[in-house]
Structures are given as C-alpha cells and as structure tokens.
Amino acid sequence: MTTPSPLGGRNRMLFPTMPRGEVVATYETYLDAQQAVDVLARADFPVDKVSIVGSDLKSVERVTGKLxxxxxxxxxxxxxxxxxxxxxxxxxxxxxxxxxxxxxxxxxxxxxxxxxxxxxxxxxxxxxxDYTSVMQVIATSYSVLVDPDLVNRARNLLGAEPDIAPASGGWAQPQHPSDPPPAPPTGDDERPPAPPAPPAPPA
Known part of the structure; x- marks a missing residue:
C-alpha cells in the first residue's frame, strides 16, 4: 500500500533516479561525451532518450595561487x-x-x-x-546511455565499433551481444612456421 504524496507528480522530480539504457560509448572527458550527443542531435536523433552518466566521482581541488x-x-x-x-x-x-x-x-x-x-x-x-583554490567534482569516465531500441541507430551515427579505441584517447566501445565476432588477425606475424629443413646426408 502506498501513501499518496501531497505534491503529486512533482514528487518524482525531487528524487532523481539512475537512467536506464544501454551504453553506446564511454569517454574520458565530459567534453567528448557532449560532442557525441551533439552529433546525435544534428542527425535528428531523439536526444531525450540519451543520458550521460559519470562514473567514479572524485573531488579535485586545483590550487590557483598563493595568498x-x-x-x-x-x-x-x-x-x-x-x-x-x-x-x-x-x-x-x-x-x-x-x-x-x-x-x-x-x-x-x-x-x-x-x-x-x-x-x-x-x-x-x-x-x-595560505593559498587560493577551486574545488571541482569530476568523473573518471563518462558513458553515453541510449534506450535499447535505439542503440543500433546511435552506434551507426557515432561510427562505433566494438573493442576499438582511437589512439588519442577518446572512447572505448564495449562488446555487445548482437555484434558479430571479430575477424581473425592477419599479418606476417601470424603466418605458420616454416617446416624444418631435411637433415644433411652423411659424409
């Protein structure tokens, strides 16, 4: 049995909950995650179904100078x-x-x-x-969450590929069950070893 709230529907806004969805991409900075959402917005993606979730919050005090x-x-x-x-x-x-x-x-x-x-x-x-500083609360990583029904569309717009991260940092895409298995590696280092040479005839 639930007790009706005098605030009605406004009570839900006073107690925020974690958004539900599937991680499309994970970024190291909030600016990168914000740019990803901007890409989705410019492509007429329903951004009201997108959330940015910061993980592993840390309090950072940056010293700006001496008093x-x-x-x-x-x-x-x-x-x-x-x-x-x-x-x-x-x-x-x-x-x-x-x-x-x-x-x-x-x-x-x-x-x-x-x-x-x-x-x-x-x-x-x-x-x-005896110094001045600025307090900040930052996250170690920022994940872009999308409703499960729109995950594939968001990945196509962001050009996301699983298990591949750009060399300059950026985001790393987690493996999704619907993604095809990765192709076997190819290259000179993966060639089978050459057969051993036949023994020399006796003198």
Whole structure:
C-alpha cells in the first residue's frame, strides 16, 4: 500500500533516479561525451532518450595561487566596490533626487569596508589556509546511455565499433551481444612456421 504524496507528480522530480539504457560509448572527458550527443542531435536523433552518466566521482581541488596581503586587500576592495555600486544604484533608482556623488561615495565606502574585512579574515585564517583554490567534482569516465531500441541507430551515427579505441584517447566501445565476432588477425606475424629443413646426408 502506498501513501499518496501531497505534491503529486512533482514528487518524482525531487528524487532523481539512475537512467536506464544501454551504453553506446564511454569517454574520458565530459567534453567528448557532449560532442557525441551533439552529433546525435544534428542527425535528428531523439536526444531525450540519451543520458550521460559519470562514473567514479572524485573531488579535485586545483590550487590557483598563493595568498598575499596585497592580493587579499585588492580582492576585498573589488567585492566591496561591487556591493557599493549595487546599493548606490538601487538608492538612485528609488530616489531620483540623489546625486551621482552619493553613488561614488557608496563605492568608496564599500571598497574600504571590503578591504578591511578581507585583511582581517586573512589575518585570522592565514596559518590554516595560505593559498587560493577551486574545488571541482569530476568523473573518471563518462558513458553515453541510449534506450535499447535505439542503440543500433546511435552506434551507426557515432561510427562505433566494438573493442576499438582511437589512439588519442577518446572512447572505448564495449562488446555487445548482437555484434558479430571479430575477424581473425592477419599479418606476417601470424603466418605458420616454416617446416624444418631435411637433415644433411652423411659424409
């Protein structure tokens, strides 16, 4: 027995589920997977049946530089100036009698307070964090999933071949049960060995 939700159909959007489908190709970067979906979209493929699934998520922190007193002061002044511009223009819109000198004063006051706040914050946290960084969550691989009924069409559009990966990286296509078996290898290295030479006659 299920309990009806007061949100109705909107409840399904609050709890996302994993998409169902078959892997058409796997890529090392999200950009490659995005380009594959663009190829399908340009070919009038029903892209609403396509999903990009990232696997093995990792948190990556990229260090962008070292913090210094001057850098902290400049960043604080810039953020404070933007806040001053916002409040100054807001007051100018609702009070037309206010002159532009008030906006300039708001910018200067905001820059001063922003610089002071940045310097104080840096002085407190200097020993714990003395650098700037950017946090990112990336996946080790990105798989393009398609509904099972459209897998063959997607493979034909992407030119996918099983067990073949380009030399520059890119995607590697998994073996599918409907794919024909691979042809036996050919080449000079696979030739049968030559028969042994007959023994020399006795002297």
């Amino acid at each position: 210094t007193w001057g850098r902290v002061a400049l960043a604080g002044a810039a953020s404070g100036a933007w806040l001053g511009i916002f409040f100054g223009l807001l007051l100018l819109i609702f009070s037309p009698t206010v002159s532009y000198a008030f906006v300039i004063a708001a910018v200067l006051i905001g820059a001063g307070f922003g610089m002071l706040f940045g310097i104080v914050s840096y002085a407190i946290n200097r020993r714990r964090r």
